[in-house]
Amino acid sequence: MSKTSALKGKNKWPYLFITPYFLSYGVLSLFPILFTLYISLTDWDLYGNRHFIGLDNFKQLFLHDSFFWKSMLNVFLFLAGYLPALVLFGMLIASLIESRLIRRKTIFRLSFFSAYMTTPVAVGIIFSLLFDWQGGFINNLLTEMGWIDSKINWLGSPDSARWIVILMIFWKNLGYFVMFYTAGMAGIEASIYEAAVIDGASSKDVFFRITMPLLKPINMFLIITSIISGLQLVEEPMLLFSGWASGSSMVGGPEGSAFTPIWYMFDASFNGSAFKYGKGAAIAYSTFLFIALFSVFGMKWMNRRGEEQ
């Protein structure tokens, strides 16, 4: 009560305090977002075309553009590959770190977290160094060991290229997952574990019956945010196929097997000879549509699962 009365007569201040945010939001975010929507309805390009063409860009994308669907399929294939692995290995490694047998927990946590803090650009380049056809470390290692006779073109065939992208994102994000799981596990009361041990539970039981259910909220958070950011994947595959190590770049990877929607958006609007802003804007909005769809379903699913418990 005293709080509100003391604030009377000073009402202009909160409005003044939030003005910079909303002003800059309007000019630097809201306007570009709405204007991109308008651009997506035109054939706007670098050469002066600015005709309003309605939903033609979207029709073209959804009905006739196999690259768009391929890039969408790719990000889902990647997610299907690395997300279960991140959840599984993230929990396993976190439970190893958090077990009472390990004393120097921080060192292990940080060694996994280092990849997460690495510039995405460098992540792509490091993996191109590892898997390069002629000079890559993996091929050299395999031939040195005598396990293969001729070098494998890892980044040159669609299947192996996809697996390498999956491995790369797994490597980058594992530390992020480990961090969340260790934070979550550290928050579980020791008495719960002690009681389980007294009741004769094996360590397998403890993991599957106690640790995993208690980590469910963290899992939901990690899975939904990973899907949202996974659909926006761009820098790492872009640099993996930029030709940093091999000298020859390949947009989208072999047969577009590593193309992602945002990469496609970038390529359509800022790269090569195209500069088709209209098409790029349509790709941006279509991708956003998918993200929004999955966020809504994800939240619904999260809420329903929450109510069941």
Add this chain to the structure above:
Amino acid sequence: MRAGKWLTVLSLSFISLLFLFPFYLMIVMGTYYSEDLFKKLPLLPSGYFVENMKTILSANILHNYWNSFYVAVLFTFVTVGVAAITGFAFGKYEFAGKKYLYGFILLTMMIPGQLGLIAYVMEMKWFHLNNTHAPLILAGLNNAFGVFFMTQFARSSVPAEVVESARIDGCSEPGLFVRIVVPFLLPAISTLGLISFLGSWNNYLLPLVTINKPDLYTMPLGIANLSTVFRTDYSASILGLTLGTLPLIVLFLFGSKTLVQGLTGGAVKG
């Protein structure tokens, strides 16, 4: 029990060494003479480090560092500054429309940043700000997550009594924010600061589409272009990659506790 302990320590150490191996390889490869790099497996450091260092320092890499550094500092400053004062207003005042305005900010948190990229780049061209660092810094002005984070923190950690008594002592509202509130917000400021700094430092797509002068390149652009600059000198490029990434990783490992608290805070209590 003892055997189990050693098994756990050993397997965990093995996994983390395997995990860190790409970094090790990157460091080691930068110490080789380019021609020797493919003769045998580069598992141990070679003696060409100083030579490669001379090559790489003759290029723009220090300049890239400086560009990235000052852009990241300014970006962090505007992000944290705007988020702190906006968060203070939402966390500590009652005013008409507050619920809707705050709800709007939460809603915009869901919108991915790349959605407006094309028009943002056009807008920057209209303002004649392309080929400057301004588009990179201005992008920090409206960080919805930052406002959310600061509002939560201000609500729970700035005691109302302290604010009240400062008011009674005749402190103006802006003075109140600077002298009384900011000190209470410091933990949140440092966390959001680290996240913002890292975000700005790692940003690649935005500088890629707004900057095409090598003089203005930030670190990620510099790294991506190393292979074109040192076409024939593979080891020097890799050393450049190491220099461009490793110092920041090491630096951030020291601040990682704050960073992790900020990142996990939304999902994990405590």
